[in-house]
Amino acid sequence: MKPARIPGGTPAPYGRACVNCAHAKCKCILLPTGSGCERCQRLGKECRPAQTVRRRNQRSSASKFANLEAKVDYVLANYPVLQGSTISDLPPDWDPAGLIQSHSDAADQSTSVIARTATSLSSLSSHDETPYSSRNIPEYHDVLSLLYVPPDMAQKYLDQFRTYHLQYFPFVYIPSAITSDELQAKYPFFWVCIMDVLTTKNPEKGDSFRRINNHIHQRIMVDVAPSMDLLLGIMTFVSWVTYTKRPFLNSYTHILMGVVAELGINQGIARENSIMQDYKAAMGIKQSQPAIRTLEERRAVLGCFLISSSVALSISKIDAMRWTPHMEESLSVLAEAKECQEDEILIALVKSHLVLDRSYFLRRDGEAINSPSFYLNIFKAQLDSVKQEIPPHLQKHRVIRLYMYNADVTINEIALGPSAIPHLPDLQRLDGLYTSLQSTKSWLDIWMEFKPEQYFQLPSTVFFQFIRCIINLYRLTVLEDPAWSQSVVRETANVIEYLDRNIAMLNNCPEYIALEEGKEMNMLEKGLRMFTGLRNTWEPKLMELWGLDMSARENDGSMVVSDNMLPPCMPLTQIEEAWMLEFLGSM
Template identity: 30%
Template sequence: MVPPPIFAPAPSPSPTRTGGTGGPAGYGRSCTNCSRAKAKCIVKYPDASCVRCDRLGKECLPIVALRKRAPKKSPSSRTAKLEEKLDDLVSILRGTQQPQPPPSNPVAQDPYPQQPLEQSHNMPSRLDSLATAATASASTPTNMMHASQFPASAPMFDAAADDAPEPTPAEAEVYLDKFRGWLERFPFMYLPPEVTAASLRRERPFLWLCIMNVTSMSVPQMQRIKVTVRREVAQRVVMDHEPSMDILLGLLAYLGWASMISGPDSKPFLVLYTQLATSVLHELSLARSPIEEQYFHNCFKIWGGRPPAPKIRTLEERRALLATWYCTSVHASFIGKMDTLRWTSHIDESIEILEREKESPFDVILTNLVKVQQITDDAHHLLVRDLLGGGPNVAPSCLFRTAMLSRLNTLKDSMPSNVAAHYVIRLHIHFCEVQIHSTGLYSQSLTDTPYGVDAQRIDSMYGCVRSIRGWHDLFFSLPINELPGLPFSCFIHLFQCQVSLYRLATTEDPAWDKDMMRHTVDLLEFLDQAHDRFQQLNQVYVLKTGPGDETLWQKGCKIMRNIKAMWEPALASAALGGLPTPSSQGFSGLGSGSVAGMPVPGPVHSGAAAAMGGDKNPLLPENGPMDFNDMAWMTDVFGPWDFLKSNESGGKTS
């Protein structure tokens, strides 16, 4: 762009101004007085005074335009400066690659050393790329930089393969296209087709980073990006206090597909990131309607004046509100350490507007996911009330079962046919039915009737089994390549259905027909099928690893084997009629723990106790293939997150 001219008075008579009779002077030909006054210079006749100077009786002196020209830099000087900078950078990198003495305790050393927060705010990819280029041309081996970042005792993977701190531009485009397909299952945002990975990174770098983390095909790369995400959150949200839609959408992407970034030795993040997302939502004033926000903004001001007009809520903000409520509801029912975001009329309004505007074809999927989850959340609260004991003056939760089933059926009838047929919606509907039928099953207030059998309770138990069967058939009928993109909530449902089925298979109610239940859905077969699915996923969705690394799917196979080994003795005993006592199962009635509002089966808690050095569980095989490190990790994926870690640290939470 040509710089604007700098005008100065001419020392000599002006050249001829050809502005034309009665027209404005040409560009750069206005007189000195008009130029200083920033007025339009109108010239009547060539070489005559302008209209303004003639009217004011001033001397009309044209000016001479002087353009400020930037000094040209010779190519040699620019090359020399660039070479000096590269030499300094290479010397710094070589200085940081000096051999370090072996650590005294290599096992306790962090394989991903911490960096100062000042450096973490910038993306480390540029420096790492320069480091790779510098070391490749130096006399030191190429993998020396990577060797200094890992413990001496840790197995090394090939530094030339899959050790990049972030995806290449071509990989980023592939990952973004994959994420677009995943958004159909949990459409918390709308990505227009013209948005590329490069443009998304420029506009919303944190969202781009989170998408790359959940879609990366390299386990070492996932671990590196995961550390960067934590530091970015700490720096931008806590240290710099920069709440933004970029941060909120990135956290929602992380929470929506948390199953893809969980693994052994992972620090728990569900409670932390869910609460951070809620905090950012409130900081952006998205949880309330604009009118309500304006009222609270102005009612305590000590000065008057016209208040600003209420903000117009965008569709993107409304999607973020619904997605945040959905994540808090799912994770609160799963973890039990927090509460769901409060439902407001603004959420109802956002659902109505999104369904009416239809900017994205998948907005209706999001709104119906939230509607189904609202009913599931209500059933969960009744389930928790049963476990905690509602008191003598509280109506039994089973009395609400018919009303909730009616709400769910009405919702299903109101859905468009394509939405009702969507498999994620159907999975949520089946699980909602499981939760509704579970209300009242764990309360002892209605077990004794004048006729000895509580028919309503037995009907609910069978309805629960039937709904689990529906969820089971749908989940295992999905194409294998659809499973990696399922939202985290579907994997939560997988384990919760198994827990509920175990509870029904080991109940001591004499009126319950366990043979009928096993013919409807067999828990051991359920576990075997889940194990086979994880094995198939490990072959279809191939993640690149180094020696000693295991993928999520390999860990899932181990978890299913361990669960089966722990539950099989109790299930076999229940099938023979010799049920274990509640004390031998590790729970007793309402005093037991719970996972997502359901009583936790004894072997799960007993296994956790054994891993912490507790009493031996008689249901566990003495020489079975039990790896309690795997069981601890299982609670991070399928059970209450932080369960073992909070107990090991004396009850501390994340």
């Protein structure tokens, strides 16, 4: 029966709101023409009517408990028989063979690690079932309703993501032959997160963040349904989402590590039964055969380590993911597989952060204070070894250079501490300070090569590096030490000039800079606010330090002050944490 026509200008009846209004939880006001609603017309969206679906009666909790009790009674009644022989009338999903046989089958495999390693995204056309799919895991047919992107734009966004974004953080390999529809069918949540990252001018960014955040919470905390789709989606969400006002990276880093642990991809195939596995075998519960680790899983776990290490180094509230022998093996497997050049980049980035992770633990526990020169030499030697292992064709790669310069800056921060012998020059410490200065300058020079629109392609790990370098340069500029020359720092790398150049570059991008009241700020708007706040806070002290007249800069117009861009407070004592909380919204 054809539904009755609803007069225009009136709210849609219950259950008749369009898809966009229903997801945004907004009132759906129908147009007089009957061709859509006012909200979709105002936002320029395709107005799609909601499909009415009759809900089926779900099984009651009482029936579920009754079924569970029947299974327990069955096991208790037949437990002696389960130990001795196979029962023909066991439920189909129960197998008294247990996990022991599956482990022996896995141990009998004698092929090489490379031959036993398969890829996932590169074989989407086969539609093989992933090792995490289970009839006990809820299906999420509504995951694609979190964000709507037209098919032609979705393909464009996917091409941009794998070409530009993944070069700075290659945690996944998406072959060029994979289309948006294929990726959407295989990994719907991962696809949604990619689309959300690429829609930089979406007026409903806050709503999409809330919907994705709620979906992650539902999958992790309520349904306890980890999957590779969820893991890749969260990694994308964490690495490129910067428009949220609340800090979330600490929590989400723990969530990432929890998903990795649940999937078990940070460990190799178990050779010994755990207590839980022995218990299930004794109870006759069928055990799934251990899955062979794929290249996709190996990349993902290394990417999670890189995220957790970057967050640990920048925030100092958590520790990086524990490094395991399987993760060490994954470095070798990816290097031998040579499936894509991005794997070589990922290996180099992870190895550099392994060195930084060791230095972080020493500084966190206060051990580096006693013998700073000794530890400096150790970490420099380890980092030099990592640099020597980088293939020649990647030595000048921009991403490799960014991470290696950042590693130099991070390691040599030990030299910023007090000298081991007071009132006496420490040549090794001075060498560390000058190395830190040169590496900071080199990193910032690469940063200045980026165009403003390329900032949207950079992951949070690179923005952490920028914060570290700009703060390190300021600390070197104001460092008071008889053996240290502040004038040399100013002549080598003037921190005010770097901030001025960044501000001027962002001011030339009015299409990205709006600074509207109540609107979620994008990365460029947050960056402009941060650069301006840094300069207006640091400049008075630096002008006094350099013996320059600040009023002359104010009169010649070189100093730009805008009340809209200044944050409410600029505490220098908490700069590394509070400022990134305020401006990047990700700590």
